[in-house]
Amino acid sequence: MPKISAPxxxxxxxQTRERILAAVAELARTQGIDEISMTDVAAGAGITRTALYNYxxxxxxxxxxxxxxxxxxFVERYRAALLGGASPAERLSSFVRFQLxxxxEHPHPAAAELGASLGPDAYQKLADHVEPMQRLLVEVxxxxxxxxxxxxVPAEPTARLVLAMISAQRVPIQQGQTALDEAHRLVTSFTLRALGAAEEAGGGERAARGRA
Structure with missing residues (x-):
């Protein structure tokens, strides 16, 4: 059982909490979210089941x-990394890039999968937590x-459609069927065309990668 040293x-x-969540991530990849048990998580984190229930x-x-x-x-990262004076197309491109x-980087299951496992009350808490990301896209x-x-365009329903397109890239990216750059180009190009906007060659990439 791995030891955790901390001052x-x-x-x-x-540290223990991080180890627990890392175990969940690995189990989600290997056996699916619905099959995860508290016993498996405790074993993966190197702690007892009783200790897991303390967290x-x-x-x-x-x-x-x-x-x-x-x-x-996510919102803080987006605002901090976006280049000053970015165009609307660059801001949208950056949003898509960060989401992808x-x-x-964090292969979490789709919201629908979590909803089936969480139940309605916990799923509503999840929806409340991710709402700031949708609000940010609405603002963009x-x-x-x-x-x-x-x-x-009606901003809120359009934002939901864009988020759905991004979510649809989850499995292809995680299974190596689609490269991140390809998924970014596909979602951004489709969205900008739907919005009647001209793509700005390289602009989205610059904004998305503009990290000081």
Whole structure:
């Protein structure tokens, strides 16, 4: 059983929690979200089942924390990395890029899969947690319309459609069927055409990669 060394009890708990969520990620990849058991997670994290319950009282709480980990900090990362003075097309491209990178780096299951495992109450908590990402995309779309770069569109339903296209790339990216750059190009090009916007060669890539 792996040991966790930390200078304080709080640090030890934080390390253990990270180990637990890493175990969930590995199990989600290898056996699917519905097949994950608390016993398997405890074994993967190198702790006892009793200790696991000290962190998460049930599977729903565990999966909710797992999903939240994948979305934490997205809005801050996006705003921090986006180049100043970026065009609406570049802002949209950056949003798509960051979302796809999250799928590649943190292979979390789709919301529908989590919904089946979480139950309605926990699933609503998950929906509330990811809502800021949708609000950010709505803001990107609204700004594009106001600046005359995008055709007038209903921002909220359009944002849902864009997020659905991004989510559809999850399995192809994680299974190596589609490269991240290819998925980014596909979703961004399709969306910009639908919005009546001209693509800006290289602009989206610059904005998405503009990390100081």
């Amino acid at each position: 304080t009890i709080a640090a030890h708990r934080a 998460f009282p049930d599977k729903a709480a565990l999966l909710l924390a797992f999903a939240e980990q994948g979305t934490a900090g 990178e999250a799928l590649a 779309l609204q700004n594009g319309v106001e600046e005359g770069a995008f055709d007038p």
